[in-house]
Amino acid sequence: MSDPVVDNAVPSGNSSVAIPTDISGQILDLDEDDDLEVFSKGTTLTEGSSFNASMQTSPASLINQYKFEEEEDGDADTKDIFVTVDNPESIVTAIETFVTYRVMTKTTRSEFDASEFEVRRRYQDFLWLKGRLEEAHPTLIVHPLPEKFVMKGMVERFNEDFIETRRKALHRFLNRIAEHPIFSSTDDFKIFLTAESGELTSHKKQGPGFLSRMGETVKAVAASVRGVRNRPEEFTDMQEYVEAFTQKIGSLDKVSQRIVREKKEHLEELKESGPIYTLWSQSEEELAEPLKRMAGCLDSCCKETEEQVKELNDHLIPVLHEYVLCTETLKAVLRRRDNIQADFEAKTEALAMKKADRDAESKVLSLAWDSLVGRSPEEVKQQKQQKLKGEIKEMRVELDKMEDRMEWANNALKSDWTRWQKVMRTDLRSAFVDTAERNVNYYEKCLAVWESFLHSQRTEAEGNGKVDSS
């Protein structure tokens, strides 16, 4: 079953060949019959909650597999695949320089030929994977990748910090994919994790041609221009939520970055004060010791502040940033869903018009032209009616498929939306909890510094103010 055409409504699990995305509702290739059966109306689609995602083709086995909601709890126990991204290396060729990362996989899944894999991947490869997943599942939410370029600041692509930040983000990306019930069982994901570089390259080449991709884009634009008529309320609610969330997460991102900036500037000033106390201590006798200690305390606090800033940069900022990127994904997903519905609506209209044509035709007598051509009016009418009937039948079949596709997409989105919200909540909650805890640690360390200073001075005082290191 390795036919090259797959449709949105069908998980791309089966294909080992690159497949063009059918965004605008092209006629389903009927070779996908097996899969189609599963997803036709009335059989497997329940209230949008369960979702079949399997790599096997047999319809029966597709039913009752992998229900979305049951994924959530006990992830740790049922986790059967572990992915890490590490060990960045610069590769220099005659044409270009780029960075590769080591991707290691440990898994007990039967679909995999072995239990451990180690490959090297570059950023482009991740981009490819993401694109594939999005093509195959336009209304599922793919975790964002780190950005291609960094606009602000002259951060070079080969700067250590940049590479490390990117590595961490890539690691998170792959892990999110691995945790996703549908994405993690796609062929593309498996190939990404296991294929040697040559294999991957040839697999990538089998992607949709430029022209067909162009065609899809044009259709997508047309669909979005058409607009959606009767968007179900829940999707409008989602839209509103996404808009509001975008604003909030954007603000949080900005606020957090501003805090980092201000802390850094405060740190700069703080760094200057220690040395001044040291300098002062050189002019003093009795005061020399407390002044030196003071300098020591300030230096310690500086170190703690530096640590705190670093942790903010390493932990909180990247997470917030990822969710800013997420909002783009969410908007795109909602857009694509709308397009699917718009297509369906357009097709529905077209069918209605065709039917109207048919009804109209039945009332019209043949024109003079037909008699000229030598056909009896009845014959002509019969022919026309037959033709229309055929067209209408085709359109109806297609419409049914589109309706299935739309329902499929809607349900997929609804499920994934719930899933995404849970993940978002967990991610942001732990990011903020961790930040709060680190701040507590920071203050506790500084507290200890100053308390020891106080202690030393009091001990001094008790020792009759004799200058001595206690």
Added chain:
Amino acid sequence: MADSGSEEIAVIGNTDLTPSESENNLKNTMVEKGTSLLKKMEISVAEAEKRTGKNAVNMQETYTVYLIETRPVDAASEGTNPVPDSLWRRYSEFELLRNYLLVAYPFVVVPPLPEKRAEFVWHKLTADNMDPDFVERRRVGLENFLLRVASHPVLSTDKIFYSFLTEENGWKETVFETGFQAKADSRLKALNATFRVKNPDKRFAEMKHYGDELQSVISQLLRVRARAADRLYGVYKVHGNYGRVFSEWSAIEKEMGDGLQSAGHHMDAYAASVDDILEEEEHYADQLKEYLFYADAVRAVCRKHELTQFELEMAAQDLISKKQQREELATGTVRTFSLKGMTSKLFGQETPEQREAKLKMLETQIEEGEELVKERKTECNEYVKSAWVDIERFKEQKDHDLREALISYAIMQISMCKKGIQVWNNAKECFSKM
């Protein structure tokens, strides 16, 4: 009337340091020192008020007056608590008092006044003299000044000081009647003159050098501190934005809403807490400022020693040359070149009568000169003695006060850390409910 730039002065406001154990430490120390003045009376600068009136050139001006209250010590302890005596003084009168003290007691390291204009400010404080925070800190500084003077073994006995505290009217005239003004001008001139001393007392030279260093180091500290305060303010206040955004965000979330909302409140509290923190920090800055300006006073005392030493050396030098002249006249040898000698060579010797007259004059001058040298020597020695006593006193006071200041800074930092721990623990709890 201004002294050599030492009027821009600040003083501590220890009394407002809250959880600090050195809160009233300085005050207590001074009172404990127990000069006879302080044993008799309690002094405070209780209030500040705005007044408007016509100034010297008949123009309307607004100025601030400060209420000085004095209360006999016994009465307070008896618990009868009578109404204190009080009078109003403005800053310029304090300046006048201090200038008088500088002239009258040149060997004393005279306590400084609080700043005339706010310096080393960070952005929140305005340099406006009418700003209520500035006025309040000045009130505290003026009180501190009075207590310092009142606790000084020498200064506290001064009558002009006493009447400053007790006689509202006519005090100014009394001060001017002392004629200190004339001395003030010549003092200023002398202190600013450049002269080279051959044998200064090493201790004073070192002390002057120390004064320079102290001034330099404290100025640097104050500058850095002001910038750091600015930055810290920024850090805390930006957290207020978290509060706002969390609150807005909570409105669109279902399960996360409560946690976010309450976390937001803690962020607001965190942002607001910086105001108190920086106010306490301001006290520390004021303590440093007092010693910044004290450094000036120390330098003035050292300079005065140089001056008296110089005058002694001048007088001694003058005496030596006069004696030399006498010798030459007596023996007829001209060892030193003089126009008279030349003219007498050219135009013939002097008559014996003329020489006699000259000799006599010289003798008188030499006698006077020896008297002068003796006087100046005594002056110098006495100055050195009493000035050094006060410098030692000052050193002890400085060591004690600055150590206390460092301790109170640490206490303040501890309090700030504790608040931070509390806020972030609360926030953490709220976040975990998100």
